[in-house]
Amino acid sequence: EVQLLESGGGLVQPGGSLRLSCVVSGLTFSSHGMSWVRQAPGKGLEWVSVISGSDGNTYYADSVKGRFTISRDNSKNTLYLQMSSLRAEDTATYYCAKNFLGFGYYFDYWGQGTLVTVSP
Amino acid sequence: EIVLTQSPGTLSLSPGQRATLSCRASQSVSNYLAWYQQKPGQAPRLLIYDASNRATGIPARFSGSGSGTDFTLTIASLEPEDFAVYYCQQRSNWPRTFGQGTKVEIK
Numbered sequence: 773e774v775q776l777l778e779s780g781g782g783l784v785q786p787g788g789s790l791r792l793s794c795v796v797s798g799l800t801f802s803s804h805g806m807s808w809v810r811q812a813p814g815k816g817l818e819w820v821s822v823i824s825g826s827d828g829n830t831y832y833a834d835s836v837k838g839r840f841t842i843s844r845d846n847s848k849n850t851l852y853l854q855m856s857s858l859r860a861e862d863t864a865t866y867y868c869a870k871n872f873l874g875f876g877y878y879f880d881y882w883g884q885g886t887l888v889t890v891s892p
Numbered sequence: 893e894i895v896l897t898q899s900p901g902t903l904s905l906s907p908g909q910r911a912t913l914s915c916r917a918s919q920s921v922s923n924y925l926a927w928y929q930q931k932p933g934q935a936p937r938l939l940i941y942d943a944s945n946r947a948t949g950i951p952a953r954f955s956g957s958g959s960g961t962d963f964t965l966t967i968a969s970l971e972p973e974d975f976a977v978y979y980c981q982q983r984s985n986w987p988r989t990f991g992q993g994t995k996v997e998i999k
Binding site for chain 1: 893926935941948979983987989
């Protein structure tokens with residue numbers, strides 16, 4: 773059974789930093805691209821970033837480019853999102869999601885999400 | 893950035909009725925479009941990919957159609973568990989984008 777488990781969310785002040793983690797089990801982690809997708813409270817879904825399985829290729833949404841960094845440790849089956857210069861508008865539940873069909877194509881397995889709240 | 897516009901915002905229907913949801917893209921995405929279902933407090937679930945292919949385990953009452961800029965998700969006969977929010981998503985261009993969602997509620 774494929775499982776994704778996020779952690780690292782919490783309350784952070786504007787301008788602060790936070791690192792999210794997503795531990796993946798039940799599949800060959802290094803064979804799959806992985807993404808982060810976020811959802812502000814009561815709002816829709818926003819794709820944030822993607823990383824390829826093994827060659828480190830990445831893409832970012834313009835809203836987070838230069839502030840967020842996606843990375844992965846295939847030896848630990850873990851995906852990361854380093855978030856810095858956080859703003860109130862970054863407040864959201866952050867989901868990690870396995871890419872389906874190709875690099876950053878679609879998302880077929882999702883974690884349960886971790887809530888990030890940016891507030892004074 | 894490709895903007896996906898979903899309509900209607902809310903669809904009020906009864907169990908057993910047919911639901912038709914629309915997603916319109918600001919430019920052609922070929923058939924590179926997916927549909928997701930999200931229930932309160934849960935992560936999204938992939939229903940349809942590449943416009944018309946059902947994902948693994950998705951019941952046959954869900955079907956997708958369209959190409960270019962206009963797409964439709966049809967739920968042939970609503971079951972109680974189908975009342976949820978539905979999102980479309982394109983993979984034609986970076987950044988990947990989602991529609992704003994259509995809520996299917998019980999009438």
